[in-house]
Amino acid sequence: MALGSPDAAHDRGEPAPHPPIFAGPAPFPSRREGEHLTDDDRQRLARTVMRRGFRERRSGTAEPAVAAHPRSAVEIEDDLRGRLGLRSLGDRLDPTARLWGWLGPLVVTALAAVMRLVNLNHPTRLIFDETYYVKQAYSMLTLGYEGDWPADDANDRFVQGDFSDLSTKADYVVHPSVGKWMIAVGLRLFGADNGAGWRFGAAVVGTVSVLLLARLATRMFGSALLGTVAGLLLAIDGMHLTESRTSLLDIFLMFWVLVGFWFVLKDREATRAVLARRTAAVLAVEEERAGGRAALPERFAPRVGPRWWLVGAGVALGLACGVKWSGIYAVAVFGVMVFVWDTCARRAVGARSWLAGGVLRGGVPAFLALVPTAALTYVATWFSWFTHADSYRRQWAADLRAGGEPVPRSWLPDTLNSWWEYHLVMWDFHNNLTPEHSYAAHPAGWIIQWRPTSFFWPDPAPPPEACGAERCVQAITSLGNPVVWWLGALALVVLVHAAVRRRDWRAWAILAGYAAMYLPWFAYAHRTIFTFYAVAFVPYVVLCLTFVLGWVTGLLRPPRRDPGVSTTADALPGTTANAVPGTTADALPGTTADALPGTTADAGPATTAEPPARPSRLALLLTDDGTVRLTARSWAVLGVVVGLAVAAAVFWWPIWTGATVSYDFWRWHMWLPSWI
Incomplete structure (x- = not known):
C-alpha cells in the first residue's frame, strides 16, 4: 500500500x-x-x-x-523526470542514507579483502592454469612479449626464483595481454618467486569488484541494506573467492565487464536527466506561446549531447575484450540495452517519432560512443605486440613476402596483416578445442554448480601427521557458494517474471548480464569448457538473488x-x-x-501541512527515502538466506583455500558425486 x-x-x-x-x-x-x-x-x-x-x-x-x-520549465522538467524514472528535482539523498550507502559496502569490502589477501602465498606452487599466465606475465615484464619456457620442470625452478628457462622464442598464446599485464603488477610489486606476487592482482581486482557491486546494487535498488547484502554475497561466494586467490584471467574479465555495466547504468541516469531538462525547455517555450499545454513542436525529442559515460563503458569493455574475447558479447548486449532505453525514454517524454528518434538521436550517437571506443581500446591493448618484432607471428607477412610466397590479404600492411592472421589462428584454437578433460562441464549445469573445477590436489598428499588422520588432503575446488547459486537459479525465474510482466528495467539490466556473459557459451558447448568460466557472470547471479530478496521482503519498491x-x-x-x-x-x-x-x-491556497518527521537511521538503512518498514517475517527471510550463505562459506572455506584436512572431512563437503 x-x-x-x-x-x-x-x-x-x-x-x-x-x-x-x-x-x-x-x-x-x-x-x-x-x-x-x-x-x-x-x-x-x-x-x-x-x-x-x-x-x-x-x-x-x-x-x-x-x-x-x-507551466514553467522547472515544473515540466520535474514531471518529465518522474516519467523517466528519475528523482524529483527537489529530492536530495539524506546524509544518513548516503553514509549507510558507503559504510555497508566498505565493511563487506574489508571482509572480502581479508578473505582474499590473507595467506595468499598458499599454495606455494603454481596451480592449475597459473602455469601459463604467471610465467607469461613475467615474460612480458622481461621481454615485452610472451616467451617460451621449454623445460618440463620450469615451474619448480620458477617458484624458487630461477627464471633461466625463459627463452626469447615467442610462445603461442591464445588470449590477449590485458589480464597478464594485470598479473604482472603484483610480480613487479612483490616479486615473482612467491604466491603473493603471482596472485596480488587477482586478489585486488576481486576485492574492488565487491565494493563496485555493493555500490551498484545500492543505487539500483535504492537500499543500502540490499547493496550491502549484494556485496556480502559476492564476498563469500566460493567461485569468486577461489579465482580471486588464483592467477587466472576470468576474474579480470569479470571486473572490466562489471565496470562497463556500471558505466552503462550511469549513462542511463545522466542522459535521461539531460533529456528531461532539454525537453522541458522546449515545452516551456511552446506552452508560453500557446497559452496552455502544448506538445513538442518537432517530431524528435532533443539530442542529449556527448555520451561520456558510454565512452567510459567502451574503454572498460575494450579492456575486457583485451583479457578474453568473450568481452565482445558484453559490448553487443549492453549496446542493445542502451538503444532500447533511449527509445523508451524518447517515447516517455512525448516524442511523436520516438522510434526514429531512438535510432537517429539515441542509437547512432550511443553506437559511436561505445563500439569504436571499445574497438580502439582493444587494438591499443596490443601495443606490446606491435612494438616488439619478436612477438609471436609478428613477422608472418613479412617473412612470406621475403620468401617470395603469396601473401593472403596482401593489400594490408604487413604488420596489420600479421596481426589479423594471429587472430584467425586464435579463433581456430578456441572454436576447435575438443580434447577430453575430466572437469569439462556443459554450460547448462553452471548455474547450479553441477561440475565445479578442481584447481589444486597435490600428489603426494600431506603426511598423516599434518591432519591427525590416516589420510590427509589439500584441495582447492572452484565451487560456488551453494546457497547463492541454488537460490539464485530459483530467483532467475522470478527475475524473468519481473522483467516480462512487471516491465522492471532493473530486472532487464540484470538479465542483460546473464545474456552477455552466460548465454554465448551454449554456442560453444561442443568444445572443452569449464564451470569456472561462470565467474564472469557471478555478479549478476548475486544481483538476481538480491533483487528477489528485496521483492519478497518489501525492500524493493x-x-x-x-x-x-x-x-x-x-x-x-x-x-x-x-x-x-x-x-x-x-x-x-x-x-x-x-x-x-x-x-x-489540499488543492486550495489555504493548504497547511506540518513538516514531515525525519526518518530514523534504521529506516534510511532499509531504503534511501526511509519510507519502508520491514515486518518480522521479512527480517526472518532476509536473515535466514544471508545466514545460510554465511554458514555455507564457513563450511566450505577449507575446501576453497586448500587447508590441510582429513580425507573424510573433504568427502563430507562433496555433496554431489559430480563434485568429486
Missing part, C-alpha cells in the same frame, strides 16, 4: 488526501473523504488511466489535468515510472499526483504533499 493512498491515511487515523482531479467524467462515483476505495474501484481507475495514457501517446497530445495555463498520463495538480506547483499509488512520484519524498505520514494535502 502506498503511503500517500487514501487507505494508508485511514490506517494512520488521518484524514484521507484529496483524490487527483482528472479532466472528463470520473471513472467511478466519488467517495466521501476517509472512505476506502474497493479493489474493483482501484482496478477500474488504473485501467482508465492506462487507456487514457495510451491514447495520449498515440495522438502526441495530453489532456489538461485541471487548468490549461502554461516498484521502479519510478509514469504510466504516460499527466495528472499534475496545477494548484500545487512542482508537485504531482498519481492515480496508481506506488508507481511514480508519490513514492518519492518531496514530490507529493501527501507522500509522508503526518502531512495533509
Whole structure:
C-alpha cells in the first residue's frame, strides 16, 4: 500500500488526501473523504488511466489535468523526470542514507579483502592454469612479449626464483595481454618467486569488484541494506573467492565487464536527466506561446549531447575484450540495452517519432560512443605486440613476402596483416578445442554448480601427521557458494517474471548480464569448457538473488515510472499526483504533499501541512527515502538466506583455500558425486 493512498491515511487515523482531479467524467462515483476505495474501484481507475495514457501517446497530445495555463520549465522538467524514472528535482539523498550507502559496502569490502589477501602465498606452487599466465606475465615484464619456457620442470625452478628457462622464442598464446599485464603488477610489486606476487592482482581486482557491486546494487535498488547484502554475497561466494586467490584471467574479465555495466547504468541516469531538462525547455517555450499545454513542436525529442559515460563503458569493455574475447558479447548486449532505453525514454517524454528518434538521436550517437571506443581500446591493448618484432607471428607477412610466397590479404600492411592472421589462428584454437578433460562441464549445469573445477590436489598428499588422520588432503575446488547459486537459479525465474510482466528495467539490466556473459557459451558447448568460466557472470547471479530478496521482503519498491498520463495538480506547483499509488512520484519524498505520514494535502491556497518527521537511521538503512518498514517475517527471510550463505562459506572455506584436512572431512563437503 502506498503511503500517500487514501487507505494508508485511514490506517494512520488521518484524514484521507484529496483524490487527483482528472479532466472528463470520473471513472467511478466519488467517495466521501476517509472512505476506502474497493479493489474493483482501484482496478477500474488504473485501467482508465492506462487507456487514457495510451491514447495520449498515440495522438502526441495530453489532456489538461485541471487548468490549461502554461507551466514553467522547472515544473515540466520535474514531471518529465518522474516519467523517466528519475528523482524529483527537489529530492536530495539524506546524509544518513548516503553514509549507510558507503559504510555497508566498505565493511563487506574489508571482509572480502581479508578473505582474499590473507595467506595468499598458499599454495606455494603454481596451480592449475597459473602455469601459463604467471610465467607469461613475467615474460612480458622481461621481454615485452610472451616467451617460451621449454623445460618440463620450469615451474619448480620458477617458484624458487630461477627464471633461466625463459627463452626469447615467442610462445603461442591464445588470449590477449590485458589480464597478464594485470598479473604482472603484483610480480613487479612483490616479486615473482612467491604466491603473493603471482596472485596480488587477482586478489585486488576481486576485492574492488565487491565494493563496485555493493555500490551498484545500492543505487539500483535504492537500499543500502540490499547493496550491502549484494556485496556480502559476492564476498563469500566460493567461485569468486577461489579465482580471486588464483592467477587466472576470468576474474579480470569479470571486473572490466562489471565496470562497463556500471558505466552503462550511469549513462542511463545522466542522459535521461539531460533529456528531461532539454525537453522541458522546449515545452516551456511552446506552452508560453500557446497559452496552455502544448506538445513538442518537432517530431524528435532533443539530442542529449556527448555520451561520456558510454565512452567510459567502451574503454572498460575494450579492456575486457583485451583479457578474453568473450568481452565482445558484453559490448553487443549492453549496446542493445542502451538503444532500447533511449527509445523508451524518447517515447516517455512525448516524442511523436520516438522510434526514429531512438535510432537517429539515441542509437547512432550511443553506437559511436561505445563500439569504436571499445574497438580502439582493444587494438591499443596490443601495443606490446606491435612494438616488439619478436612477438609471436609478428613477422608472418613479412617473412612470406621475403620468401617470395603469396601473401593472403596482401593489400594490408604487413604488420596489420600479421596481426589479423594471429587472430584467425586464435579463433581456430578456441572454436576447435575438443580434447577430453575430466572437469569439462556443459554450460547448462553452471548455474547450479553441477561440475565445479578442481584447481589444486597435490600428489603426494600431506603426511598423516599434518591432519591427525590416516589420510590427509589439500584441495582447492572452484565451487560456488551453494546457497547463492541454488537460490539464485530459483530467483532467475522470478527475475524473468519481473522483467516480462512487471516491465522492471532493473530486472532487464540484470538479465542483460546473464545474456552477455552466460548465454554465448551454449554456442560453444561442443568444445572443452569449464564451470569456472561462470565467474564472469557471478555478479549478476548475486544481483538476481538480491533483487528477489528485496521483492519478497518489501525492500524493493516498484521502479519510478509514469504510466504516460499527466495528472499534475496545477494548484500545487512542482508537485504531482498519481492515480496508481506506488508507481511514480508519490513514492518519492518531496514530490507529493501527501507522500509522508503526518502531512495533509489540499488543492486550495489555504493548504497547511506540518513538516514531515525525519526518518530514523534504521529506516534510511532499509531504503534511501526511509519510507519502508520491514515486518518480522521479512527480517526472518532476509536473515535466514544471508545466514545460510554465511554458514555455507564457513563450511566450505577449507575446501576453497586448500587447508590441510582429513580425507573424510573433504568427502563430507562433496555433496554431489559430480563434485568429486
